[in-house]
Amino acid sequence: MPNSFPKRASLRDGRRIVLRPFTDSDTEALFEFFQRLPPEVRRFAWDRIDDRALVESWGRSIDYDRVFPLLALDGSTIVADATLHRRQMGPLRLVGRIKWLVDPEWRNVGLSTVIMNQFISLARANGLQHLSTLLTSDLESAAIQVLTDIGFTATQLPGYGVDPDGGVHDMTFMICKL
Numbered sequence: 001m002p003n004s005f006p007k008r009a010s011l012r013d014g015r016r017i018v019l020r021p022f023t024d025s026d027t028e029a030l031f032e033f034f035q036r037l038p039p040e041v042r043r044f045a046w047d048r049i050d051d052r053a054l055v056e057s058w059g060r061s062i063d064y065d066r067v068f069p070l071l072a073l074d075g076s077t078i079v080a081d082a083t084l085h086r087r088q089m090g091p092l093r094l095v096g097r098i099k100w101l102v103d104p105e106w107r108n109v110g111l112s113t114v115i116m117n118q119f120i121s122l123a124r125a126n127g128l129q130h131l132s133t134l135l136t137s138d139l140e141s142a143a144i145q146v147l148t149d150i151g152f153t154a155t156q157l158p159g160y161g162v163d164p165d166g167g168v169h170d171m172t173f174m175i176c177k178l
Contacts, residue, residue, distance in 0.1 A: 007118070011109040017079065019118060022069035026078070027059035030071070033078035038104060043164050044136055046099050070118065072102075072111060079106045082115045084122060084131075094129040112146045120150070124178050131178065136161055137170040144172050152176040 006020035022030065034042065034049040048054050058069070065086065072080035082100035087093045098119055102111055123131055135143055137156065144154060152174040160171035 009114045011106075011111055011114070013109045015074065015106075015109065017072045017074055017111065017114070019070055019072055019115070021064065022058070022062070022071050022081070024059040024062060026071060027056050029076070029078050030058075030081060031055045033081060033103070034101075036103065037101065041101065041104065044139060045101060049101075068122065070115060072106075072115060074106075079103045080111055080115060082119070084119050086126075086128070094127065096123045096128045096131045098131055098133045107142065112143060113150060116147065116150055120176065120178065129178055131176040133174050134161075135172045135174060136163075137172045139169070140172075144174065147174045147176070150176075 006018050008016060008018055010016050031049075031052055034045075034055065037045075037049075042049055062069070066088065067086070068084040070082045070084070071078050072082075080100060080102040082098065085097040085099070087095070096119070098116070100112065100115060119131060131152075133147070133152075134157075135147075137144070148154060153176075155173045155175075157171040157173055159168045161169040163169060
């Protein structure tokens, strides 16, 4: 998968970004990206992105066939991090799961659409039949709309998620049939 990168893209506001896979030399820049995110974004991340050791472990254990980590860069600055997860065996081996975080200053300009379209292309090229993701309904309504606009279907899961303070949130399970 990494052979078809880097790729360049123009966003709706005219800014240009480069998409390329995360490598072990990106660990520090990725950790800095996570620290630049507002606390209200970091607290809902799927992983403990405040834990430098965790981010460093990702750099040491890259396996593009299992998890394909894609970065969006403005020059040398990471402005989005996205991952496409695959299972090697079992009933979900043809389903890719996606996660992503975008710098708030880079939202609403088409960056998530560019990233998701790359994942759709990669998934199809690698024989996946579906892509899925799970989003916090009230906090990620813009992301839900982006995915809906590019062909994902949504299923609401009332009270399915719990925030770090114990507050209950509805979740939206999104699926794209490829």
